[in-house]
Amino acid sequence: MLKDFFIGLSQNQFLNSAAKKYGLKLGAQNVVAGTTIDQTIESIKELNKHGISCTVDNLGEFVYEKEEATEAKNQILALVSAIHEHEVDAHISLKPSQLGLDIDYDFCKSNIREIVSSAHEYGIFVNFDMEDHNRLQPSFDLLDELSVEYDNIGTVIQAYFFRADEDLHKHKDFRLRIVKGAYKEPAEYAYQDKASIDKHYIELIEWHLLNGKFTSIATHDHNVINHVKQFVKENNIPNDKFEFQMLYGFRKDMQLELAKEGYNFCTYVPFGQDWYGYFMRRLAERPQNMNLIVKQVFNKKTNTMIGLAAGAFALGRLTKKK
Numbered sequence: 001m002l003k004d005f006f007i008g009l010s011q012n013q014f015l016n017s018a019a020k021k022y023g024l025k026l027g028a029q030n031v032v033a034g035t036t037i038d039q040t041i042e043s044i045k046e047l048n049k050h051g052i053s054c055t056v057d058n059l060g061e062f063v064y065e066k067e068e069a070t071e072a073k074n075q076i077l078a079l080v081s082a083i084h085e086h087e088v089d090a091h092i093s094l095k096p097s098q099l100g101l102d103i104d105y106d107f108c109k110s111n112i113r114e115i116v117s118s119a120h121e122y123g124i125f126v127n128f129d130m131e132d133h134n135r136l137q138p139s140f141d142l143l144d145e146l147s148v149e150y151d152n153i154g155t156v157i158q159a160y161f162f163r164a165d166e167d168l169h170k171h172k173d174f175r176l177r178i179v180k181g182a183y184k185e186p187a188e189y190a191y192q193d194k195a196s197i198d199k200h201y202i203e204l205i206e207w208h209l210l211n212g213k214f215t216s217i218a219t220h221d222h223n224v225i226n227h228v229k230q231f232v233k234e235n236n237i238p239n240d241k242f243e244f245q246m247l248y249g250f251r252k253d254m255q256l257e258l259a260k261e262g263y264n265f266c267t268y269v270p271f272g273q274d275w276y277g278y279f280m281r282r283l284a285e286r287p288q289n290m291n292l293i294v295k296q297v298f299n300k301k302t303n304t305m306i307g308l309a310a311g312a313f314a315l316g317r318l319t320k321k322k
């Protein structure tokens with residue numbers, strides 16, 4: 001129920017715009033690296049000091065205006081240049097819907113090609129994040145078509161989808177991030193219960209560790225992480241074939257510990273103004289993340305934020321489940 005509630009809020013356009021206006025509040029600054037490229041580069045440098053690499057996401061999704069998509073593309077191109085200039089250990093994560101997938105496929109492809117081409121010039125990898133089931137096949141199409149020209153791209157496999165095995169096998173020679181899946185998906189496409197998703201998640205990870213190119217295991221789930229540690233040991237899978245990934249601001253101690261233990265570790269670093277949808281999905285995954293909000297509201301007494309949160313709650317009740 002609570003998951004549906006936050007997923008509903010993540011898709012509410014009014015609240016999305018309101019959140020942009022009020023800046024990085026509601027506790028989001030704990031999980032978003034900053035609003036500018038300069039701030040983000042500083043956060044990356046800090047993580048790099050601990051031997052942690054980064055995948056950087058210019059926040060924003062579900063864009064329906066060409067101008068907005070072009071602006072996002074330019075921002076990501078500036079980010080690519082900044083990663084190169086500052087020589088930080090980082091690559092790009094992008095969302096096709098931010099770059100115009102819902103407007104026009106070819107427009108989106110041309111935006112992504114420009115980013116991939118610029119990143120290719122500097123030897124920077126670009127990950128295509130995966131969104132909801134409506135955007136799944138077109139996102140794989142973008143990857144497949146651009147992979148004819150470029151080898152610095154990869155994507156995400158979401159374990160809640162029944163079709164994930166097929167997608168994984170077909171794309172085994174890409175660098176793949178494997179996740180459980182963050183969106184609310186219909187029962188005709190996806191597992192609905194945690195036990196089935198967790199089981200499928202482990203199966204996909206094991207298969208790709210044994211058969212694939214490079215696996216990013218993106219989870220905060222210590223049970224999965226411990227299982228993978230044991231599995232790679234038993235199967236003599238070298239450290240350079242995989243990495244662990246977590247989101248910026250989550251389980252910080254565990255992130256440092258895994259890097260210290262000698263595993264490749266990569267933190268997903270979101271930045272920008274458009275933090276609302278991203279943050280609401282984090283609340284949907286783990287309602288305990290609400291404590292980030294509670295701390296913010298009570299520590300700083302930001303009454304505006306209490307108003308926004310109350311508004312969010314009221315509007316959320318009116319938001320139909322998608």
Ligand SMILES: Cc1cc2nc3c(=O)[nH]c(=O)nc-3n(C[C@H](O)[C@H](O)[C@H](O)COP(=O)(O)OP(=O)(O)OC[C@H]3O[C@@H](n4cnc5c(N)ncnc54)[C@H](O)[C@@H]3O)c2cc1C
Pocket residue numbers: 128129130131156158179180181182183218219220221222245246247250251267268285286
């Ligand atoms: C780097 C990264 C990139 C991602 N990219 C995508 C993407 O492109 N597309 C997509 O659909 N999804 C993506 N996701 C989100 C992902 O699909 C899951 O929704 C999200 O990671 C939550 O699932 P989980 O595997 O972390 O564990 P969960 O199933 O949420 O948690 C399992 C258990 O782990 C423990 N735990 C979890 N979080 C914490 C915490 N913060 N503190 C203490 N204990 C905790 C708890 O015991 C919990 O019961 C990404 C996730 C990460 C980490």
